[in-house]
Amino acid sequence: MKDLTELKKIEKFADQCMKCGFCSFFCPVYQEERVETSVARGKNYLVRLALKGEQEFTPEMGDIIGKCLLCKRCAANCPSKTQIDRVVVGARAQMVKDKGLGFIKNFAFRKVMANRKAFGRYLKLAKAFQWMFPKTEGNIRHLPDFLKALGHGRNIPTLAKTFLRDMVKPVYKPVNGEKPKMRVGFFMGCATDFIYPELGLKLIDFLTKRGIEVVVPENQNCCGAAIYFSGDFETGRMLAEENIKAFKDVDYVVTACGTCSSTLKDYQKYLPDNEDQQKRYEAFEKKIKDSTEFVIDVMKIPPEDFKLRKEFEGKTATWHDPCHLIRYQNIKEQPRAILKALKGLKYVEMPNADMCCGMGGSFSVYHYDLTKKIADKKMDGIKATGADIVVTACPGCMINLIDNALRNKMTQKVYHFLELVE
Amino acid sequence: MLKESLVSEFQKIVGNENVLTTPEALKAYSYDGTTSWIHEPDCVVFPKNTKEISEIMKIANAEKIPVTPRGGGTNVSGGSVPIMGGVVLCTTKMNTIVKIDKENLTATVEPGVVLQDLTMRLMKEGLFFPPDPQSFLGATLGGIIAENAGGPACVKYGVTKQYILGLEVVLPDGRITNFGGRTLKNVVGYDLLHIFVSSEGTLGIITKAELKLNPIPPAKKTIMAVYAEIAMAGESVFRVLENGVIPGKIELLDNWVINRIEEMMPMGLPKDADAVLLFECDGIPEAVEKETEKIVEITKKYGAVDVRVAKDMDEANKYWMARKAGFAAVFGKAPTVMAEDVTVPRGKIPEFIKRCRDLAKKYDVEMCILGHAGDGNLHPSILSDIKNKDLYERSLKAMDGIIEGAVEMGGVLSGEHGIGLEKQKFFRRAVDPVAVELMIKIKALIDPNNIMNPGKIWD
Ligand SMILES: Cc1cc2nc3c(=O)[nH]c(=O)nc-3n(C[C@H](O)[C@H](O)[C@H](O)COP(=O)(O)OP(=O)(O)OC[C@H]3O[C@@H](n4cnc5c(N)ncnc54)[C@H](O)[C@@H]3O)c2cc1C
Numbered sequence: 001m002k003d004l005t006e007l008k009k010i011e012k013f014a015d016q017c018m019k020c021g022f023c024s025f026f027c028p029v030y031q032e033e034r035v036e037t038s039v040a041r042g043k044n045y046l047v048r049l050a051l052k053g054e055q056e057f058t059p060e061m062g063d064i065i066g067k068c069l070l071c072k073r074c075a076a077n078c079p080s081k082t083q084i085d086r087v088v089v090g091a092r093a094q095m096v097k098d099k100g101l102g103f104i105k106n107f108a109f110r111k112v113m114a115n116r117k118a119f120g121r122y123l124k125l126a127k128a129f130q131w132m133f134p135k136t137e138g139n140i141r142h143l144p145d146f147l148k149a150l151g152h153g154r155n156i157p158t159l160a161k162t163f164l165r166d167m168v169k170p171v172y173k174p175v176n177g178e179k180p181k182m183r184v185g186f187f188m189g190c191a192t193d194f195i196y197p198e199l200g201l202k203l204i205d206f207l208t209k210r211g212i213e214v215v216v217p218e219n220q221n222c223c224g225a226a227i228y229f230s231g232d233f234e235t236g237r238m239l240a241e242e243n244i245k246a247f248k249d250v251d252y253v254v255t256a257c258g259t260c261s262s263t264l265k266d267y268q269k270y271l272p273d274n275e276d277q278q279k280r281y282e283a284f285e286k287k288i289k290d291s292t293e294f295v296i297d298v299m300k301i302p303p304e305d306f307k308l309r310k311e312f313e314g315k316t317a318t319w320h321d322p323c324h325l326i327r328y329q330n331i332k333e334q335p336r337a338i339l340k341a342l343k344g345l346k347y348v349e350m351p352n353a354d355m356c357c358g359m360g361g362s363f364s365v366y367h368y369d370l371t372k373k374i375a376d377k378k379m380d381g382i383k384a385t386g387a388d389i390v391v392t393a394c395p396g397c398m399i400n401l402i403d404n405a406l407r408n409k410m411t412q413k414v415y416h417f418l419e420l421v422e
Numbered sequence: 423m424l425k426e427s428l429v430s431e432f433q434k435i436v437g438n439e440n441v442l443t444t445p446e447a448l449k450a451y452s453y454d455g456t457t458s459w460i461h462e463p464d465c466v467v468f469p470k471n472t473k474e475i476s477e478i479m480k481i482a483n484a485e486k487i488p489v490t491p492r493g494g495g496t497n498v499s500g501g502s503v504p505i506m507g508g509v510v511l512c513t514t515k516m517n518t519i520v521k522i523d524k525e526n527l528t529a530t531v532e533p534g535v536v537l538q539d540l541t542m543r544l545m546k547e548g549l550f551f552p553p554d555p556q557s558f559l560g561a562t563l564g565g566i567i568a569e570n571a572g573g574p575a576c577v578k579y580g581v582t583k584q585y586i587l588g589l590e591v592v593l594p595d596g597r598i599t600n601f602g603g604r605t606l607k608n609v610v611g612y613d614l615l616h617i618f619v620s621s622e623g624t625l626g627i628i629t630k631a632e633l634k635l636n637p638i639p640p641a642k643k644t645i646m647a648v649y650a651e652i653a654m655a656g657e658s659v660f661r662v663l664e665n666g667v668i669p670g671k672i673e674l675l676d677n678w679v680i681n682r683i684e685e686m687m688p689m690g691l692p693k694d695a696d697a698v699l700l701f702e703c704d705g706i707p708e709a710v711e712k713e714t715e716k717i718v719e720i721t722k723k724y725g726a727v728d729v730r731v732a733k734d735m736d737e738a739n740k741y742w743m744a745r746k747a748g749f750a751a752v753f754g755k756a757p758t759v760m761a762e763d764v765t766v767p768r769g770k771i772p773e774f775i776k777r778c779r780d781l782a783k784k785y786d787v788e789m790c791i792l793g794h795a796g797d798g799n800l801h802p803s804i805l806s807d808i809k810n811k812d813l814y815e816r817s818l819k820a821m822d823g824i825i826e827g828a829v830e831m832g833g834v835l836s837g838e839h840g841i842g843l844e845k846q847k848f849f850r851r852a853v854d855p856v857a858v859e860l861m862i863k864i865k866a867l868i869d870p871n872n873i874m875n876p877g878k879i880w881d
């Protein structure tokens with residue numbers, strides 16, 4: 001018998017599917033492609049066959065399992081609560097286990113490598129960064145992926161001149177000099193680190209002004225999203241261990257990236273291999289807070305206490321729900337409450353606010369054409385609001401929204417919600 | 423297996439990306455919403471317009487290759503499973519709402535339009551398409567027409583066939599033809615249009631449809647009536663109707679279903695109730711108020727132990743969410759679920775429910791009942807497991823009993839899911855032999871080579 005450890009872990013989730021087809025309506029990928037292998041029902045079915053030994057992990061199967069944003073819109077609307085994210089990630093993990101990482105990356109990279117121009121740019125970018133992290137394999141492996149996503153014929157945000165990791169101090173005491181109310185670890189994540197360092201500084205500033213001590217452990221690593229979502233659980237666990245260790249002495253871990261907060265919380269869901277890991281990852285989950293939930297749910301700042309920065313006065317704003325906030329962490333009302341309460345800002349809800357922007361991490365690297373089509377629908381929603389600015393809380397989404405707003409020659413600017421408030 | 427050369431001919435017609443032949447893709451087109459029917463096609467073709475379909479059919483007809491039309495693949499009768507292999511002709515890429523005519527209250531659609539997409543579009547215009555199969559998120563209009571689908575709104579509004587004014591169809595030999603038109607009344611010649619409605623893909627391919635629409639009623643109200651005895655709920659259904667109130671919907675959930683829903687998403691349904699009925703009245707506000715009062719009065723008089731009128735949209739939505747979750751509640755609870763869709767004359771509902779419960783006892787199977795009680799269309803569902811031979815056989819016997827019971831009481835085999843493969847074994851027992859003979863002759867006339875969805879209905 002073949003070793004199907006990873007698939008066995010998700011068997012019960014795949015078995016829940018009753019083939020009703022409801023997911024097709026919610027799946028942004030299916031909405032573009034309209035074929036059964038794009039949607040949760042088809043993926044579940046094929047994974048079930050794999051479990052029964054009736055489907056090999058062919059390159060085609062890899063493509064099918066790869067073509068998922070992990071946006072979880074299907075799962076959120078599935079009457080049987082089938083958890084396609086776990087099925088897809090589990091299947092990818094099994095493939096990595098069976099065939100090695102090279103296999104997945106090989107066919108996945110196919111499309112990128114075929115594009116010489118994009119590939120060249122990627123290499124150049126990757127090379128430019130390589131020297132920074134000579135030791136941590138995780139970073140090297142993951143960063144090229146991420147940069148490639150940026151480089152693939154896109155409007156690339158300028159990389160920060162100085163990365164956040166080179167600017168931050170290990171400890172920030174509360175500004176008022178009083179005894180800290182709590183000790184919070186700041187998790188940078190790569191986008192905040194390399195592209196939006198000012199966001200990180202902003203968050204630190206925001207917290208320390210309100211009596212919180214912020215620590216920025218030096219040996220924190222990448223959250224692991226791009227890594228363990230592509231099935232590399234081994235590296236994923238390594239990162240989990242490092243991050244857990246780095247943040248062992250704090251009350252909470254706060255991030256400015258919706259994907260990071262979600263990924264850190266979800267170590268317990270995807271990665272554990274034994275009970276000990278399960279327990280420790282669950283304990284870690286309890287500490288993690290996205291900035292949007294932290295300010296409202298933990299700091300309990302009433303929404304009306306937030307002050308709008310001058311430059312945004314009189315503007316109309318709309319909110320884009322990052323999948324990793326709304327569906328992975330159930331964070332929906334907190335940012336809206338703030339935006340609606342901000343004096344001087346007008347809030348308009350966009351149609352399909354919860355629909356994925358099309359980024360899906362490395363999905364957009366391999367399927368940029370699809371990303372553009374999905375994003376175009378998002379852009380239509382944004383246009384329909386007449387808003388001047390689009391607010392969100394995940395740098396990944398920001399990058400994609402900016403790219404597509406530019407591509408569509410739109411005037412809307414994209415901001416992280418932290419950038420709006422004093 | 424298909425000849426290579428045919429695949430490339432199809433590719434020439436629809437483009438390479440619209441012909442699927444990988445083993446993975448074929449597997450993904452081997453099933454529908456049923457658990458028991460699976461068969462892979464030899465290839466899947468996605469045409470983009472009527473002309474392409476016509477060309478594909480010409481080839482298939484010449485080569486005598488089976489063609490199974492498919493929309494969302496949500497049917498629960500095996501209808502879109504290509505049981506003889508051949509080509510699955512999938513319409514999901516023909517999904518344009520061609521026209522909405524507000525003056526004449528009609529819409530022109532391609533077959534691959536998903537019902538919910540149409541509903542959302544129509545909502546903006548203040549219109550709706552009344553047939554509402556509960557698979558609206560996945561079902562396409564082609565499939566809905568081919569199955570003559572219906573849903574909760576049928577009590578008041580009727581089924582799909584009442585809302586199809588005209589069809590464009592590609593016949594098995596590739597000829598493109600039109601039936602009906604865009605007028606409400608049409609008495610020109612034989613009504614061929616309606617042979618195609620509920621043809622389950624065995625006569626031709628629906629490539630365009632002219633739909634009749636209604637304006638959205640300005641007011642709605644939801645009422646939940648709670649019963650200590652399910653037969654009483656059954657009785658209330660026809661008592662309400664005989665007292666002159668025709669609600670938009672009347673749905674039934676039994677104790678088992680109520681409790682599973684409460685497990686899944688607690689929303690305060692009465693867990694001790696043997697059954698609840700959900701009513702929705704719609705129309706002009708004054709009428710809706712009056713009808714609601716009347717329903718409360720009648721249900722109380724005929725045995726409801728508690729009657730709640732939803733105070734606002736939120737509460738109403740909650741109840742309807744519960745109803746929608748019903749399917750999942752049932753399907754999630756057993757490896758194999760046999761969900762019936764028999765329909766009995768409304769007056770027989772209490773007797774039929776009793777029969778179902780007796781059968782469950784007799785064969786020692788777990789059974790629950792939910793359904794569109796308002797039109798006598800019930801879904802008694804048996805929780806079974808195909809891997810447990812003894813249980814499975816008892817379940818089959820109980821299911822036979824249910825169907826026989828329904829037919830005995832003057833009901834029909836299928837209220838909405840169609841015959842497909844699932845109900846074939848009952849077909850000839852339940853349908854008049856002369857009618858069967860005529861159907862077979864019509865089929866032979868339209869599809870002499872028997873390439874359209876072969877192996878279905880009476881085969
Ligand atoms: C959860 C759930 C709830 C459901 N609830 C209801 C309900 O309330 N009421 C109800 O009536 N049904 C219901 N159904 C059954 C099913 O959804 C309907 O029969 C629906 O109309 C099928 O539409 P489809 O697009 O999925 O068609 P498919 O399943 O793809 O096909 C159905 C049949 O139509 C034929 N067909 C499809 N397209 C064409 C075409 N263009 N031309 C000719 N033939 C074609 C196929 O060959 C097949 O025989 C439910 C199913 C599920 C899974």
Ligand code: SF4
Pocket residue numbers: 016017018019020021022023024040041044074077078079080081082
């Ligand atoms: S909605 Fe859920 S149960 Fe239905 S087909 Fe999709 S995954 Fe399966």
Ligand code: SF4
Pocket residue numbers: 026027028029030038039040067068069070071072073074075084085
């Ligand atoms: S997670 Fe998103 S992309 Fe993946 S199948 Fe579900 S809806 Fe589609």
Ligand code: SF4
Pocket residue numbers: 188189190191192222223224225226257259260263395396
């Ligand atoms: S979520 Fe994205 S941006 Fe944040 S650390 Fe992880 S991979 Fe980097």
